[in-house]
Amino acid sequence: SGSVTFSTALRPPERPFLSVSWTFKGTNVITSTANGDLPGDGYGNRISLDRTTGSLQLRGLTAADSGEYVVTVIPQGESQKQVPVSGVTVRGPETTLIEDQHSASVTCEASGSVRVRAWTKDGRPVRAGPTVTLSPDNVTVSIQPVRSHDGGVYRCRVSNPISSATAAFNLTVNFGPYNVSIVGPSAAPPGRTVTLRCMAHSLPPADFGWEFNGTSVNGSSYVVQHLDEQSEGNYTCTARNAVTRREKSTNLYLRGVGRGGGLNSGATAEKGLLINAPYCYRYFSGCLHTTLVIGRPSAEMEAAPFE
Structure with a gap:
């Protein structure tokens, strides 16, 4: 500098x-x-x-x-x-704008002796860039194509040495859904109530739908009232934007885990030692016979019926 x-x-x-x-x-x-x-x-x-x-x-x-x-x-x-500035207006598109599909222009007009036109968006100066251009007299801001971050309040301040005036326009850019995610546990003890929530970045806000074992549920949340063997599996959430007509999906595999499961009371282990022990699930009759590798970053298991 x-x-x-x-x-x-x-x-x-x-x-x-x-x-x-x-x-x-x-x-x-x-x-x-x-x-x-x-x-x-x-x-x-x-x-x-x-x-x-x-x-x-x-x-x-x-x-x-x-x-x-x-x-x-x-x-x-x-x-x-000098004639005081007056009648400041900011005009923008009246049609629906969709990210990457449309362009937009915002124009600032005023009467009087206009010396300076200054643009801000959401309180920050508007600067020219790869998709943003300003006319030589700063009357118009042009955006081609519009992106999600182009949405916001565009404010034009017109001034001269004896007066100033400001007007604004709210530019709406529809986008998404992006970053679809499911918030909730991927494992829980049998009998537990499990709530899965779907989220997405979208304007307007996305509509959500769930699929599980051929069953469809609408809404941002899916509630498993009583986790059992039949409710284990892959839960898919789809987010849909009614304006952009785009949709994205994500999934979560929900499984049951035994309360107090793991090695039986008679098993002992040393780091790196293979141990055969019963691993019990509450809603199974009997147990699974497992081989655990103790001391590895994630346990490796091979299951066989346990007598």
């Missing part, structure tokens, strides 16, 4: 300038009037303005600071030439 000073050829006037304003790509860097200084977003602690000459120092330089900077200086006595 470094710093740069933009110097003007102006001499300090007998009477202070009515206003000094700097813009970068149509975005306010700082506007200084008799009422005080208004720095742009992200510039507050990076700039120093000499109001007597209009010179500006910019610190903490990054590649994003490259470009054309414009200074506007208005001497005293010219305020009568």
Whole structure:
């Protein structure tokens, strides 16, 4: 990082300038009037303005600071030439937008002497990028194609040395479902009530459906009232977005585990030793005869009927 000073050829006037304003790509860097200084977003602690000459120092330089900077200086006595801004409106698409399928433009219009148009989205400056462009006069923000993160409140602030006004537009981008997941245990003791919940990232919120052993259930939750041998198996949740017409599924295998199961009371083990012992499940008649490998990252088991 470094710093740069933009110097003007102006001499300090007998009477202070009515206003000094700097813009970068149509975005306010700082506007200084008799009422005080208004720095742009992200510039507050990076700039120093000499109001007597209009010179500006910019610190903490990054590649994003490259470009054309414009200074506007208005001497005293010219305020009568400024017409207050009014009638600020922001217009955007009225049609339904779907991620990666549609494009959008948001336009800021105003009457009066417009010196600066500054855009923010959800409180952060709007900057040009691979899918976002701003018109030379900063009147229009164009997005092609729209993505989920492009949704939000777009606010346009129009100003001149004697006035300012703001208007906003809420841009909705429908997307998903993404990141479908099931929250709940994959194993529980027999007889236990088990609740599985399905979640997804989606706008509008997704509709959910469950499949288990040929049975379909609608809703975000699936409740197994009494876990037994018949309710063990693969539970599939499908999330559907009615606007994007997309769907995604995920599954969870639910199994029963014995309470107090494992090695029988007569078994002893040493690390790395193979041990044959009965492993009992509450709802089975009898037990399974298992071979456990103690001390491995995950136990390996081979089951055979236990007499």
